[in-house]
Amino acid sequence: MDGRKGMMPEISVITAFFNEERFLAEAIESVIGQHYDSWELILVDDGSADSSTDIAQEYAARYPGKISCVQHERGENKGLSASRNLGISRARGALIAFLDADDVWRREKLQVQAGIMHACPQAAMLCEASEYWYSWEKPSAQDVIIPVGVKREGLFDPPELINLLYPLSGGAAPCPSGIIVRRSALEKYRGFEAHFTGKYQLYEDQAFLHKIYLNEPVYISPLCHNRYRQRAGSLVRQVTGEGNYHVVRQYFLQWLREYMAEHKIVYPGIDNLLRRALCRYRHPVVRWWARLFY
Incomplete structure (x- = not known):
């Protein structure tokens, strides 16, 4: 209690x-x-x-x-x-x-997101914009709010978001600190993929997100109540700095293909995106990541 x-x-x-x-x-x-x-x-x-x-x-x-x-x-x-x-x-x-x-949350985060989830019972998950937070360390630095990379607010049915968002498309993906999920959906799809360890943790959130994208409606909000701390030593900078990003990306793409086959999920458009991505995995960095980290 x-x-x-x-x-x-x-x-x-x-x-x-x-x-x-x-x-x-x-x-x-x-x-x-x-x-x-x-x-x-x-x-x-x-x-x-x-x-x-x-x-x-x-x-x-x-x-x-x-x-x-x-x-x-x-x-x-x-x-x-x-x-x-x-x-x-x-x-x-x-x-x-x-x-x-x-990371940190603004004071309204849970109140606003709970309200949206109550108003939209079809949504298994809600994702909001994130503030890429640089000024925590250098007050003169400019923080940047990155919306989830879609053109409208509202509900997206499966598998719409895979066609729109990183890593199979160019739209910015949500950050973990900006999402809220129904526990029933987490239990149904067995949460996070525990084998994404070490450097592969860079994509552990994407594996979870794609299980939801493939199976459940997701609400995308343009609001922002989370601050995503940008700092030296983060996993993103470590993996990219070591030149291992293409290895991690390929691991995720192969997992996604196997997950869809195992669960008999067939979306021809997603299959085509996966095939193209696997062919060019040596050049994976999309423009919005490059703008933020390089």
């Missing part, structure tokens, strides 16, 4: 972290500061070796019934997807939101 309300939380927030002592408290505080109160926060420690474990446990002790901290068996590091899945297994809310441990 929710310790303050005496009732089940409507939204479960999942934050998986690995050695994020610099940013974790700020992420947690952005959940605590939400105008919407029917939430629980599940902090998933993915085998951290710094003080972030202590930070998470201190917040859990201060907010019993609202914040909890869980770990993998024996404190192992299993990767972001497995950690999110652990959080999902502990979630009680009908809606689940994900907040990366180095």
Whole structure:
């Protein structure tokens, strides 16, 4: 039960972290500061070796019934997807939101997104724009709001978004901290793909998103209530800097082709996009990524 309300939380927030002592408290505080109160926060420690474990446990002790901290068996590091899945297994809310441990939310995020999901019961997931946040480190830097790459707000039936968004098309993809999903959909499609580990974690969110795109209606909102921290040492910059982006992209494309075959999902247009993408995977960086990171 929710310790303050005496009732089940409507939204479960999942934050998986690995050695994020610099940013974790700020992420947690952005959940605590939400105008919407029917939430629980599940902090998933993915085998951290710094003080972030202590930070998470201190917040859990201060907010019993609202914040909890869980770990993998024996404190192992299993990767972001497995950690999110652990959080999902502990979630009680009908809606689940994900907040990366180095990102933050604006105060209206849960209130606005819950309202949209209530008004649009057909939607399995909602995705919003994200603010690519540079000024956290350099106040003079310009932050950039990147909308999800579609031309209208509203509901998109499967598989429309695959034809419009990265990585099989040119539209900007949603960031994990900007989405909210019905728990029933997460359970139906078995959450995140835990084999996307190491450098392949760069595409772990895309594997999850594409399972939803292929099977369920998704609501796209132009609003922005999340700040996506841009920083040195991020996985995006590490993988691209090491020249491994094409390897990771090919891994995802091959997984997507196998997933569609296994589940007998047939969309000729998507099949054509996949074939073309696999043929040119050595040149994968689309223009909006290049503009942001290079």
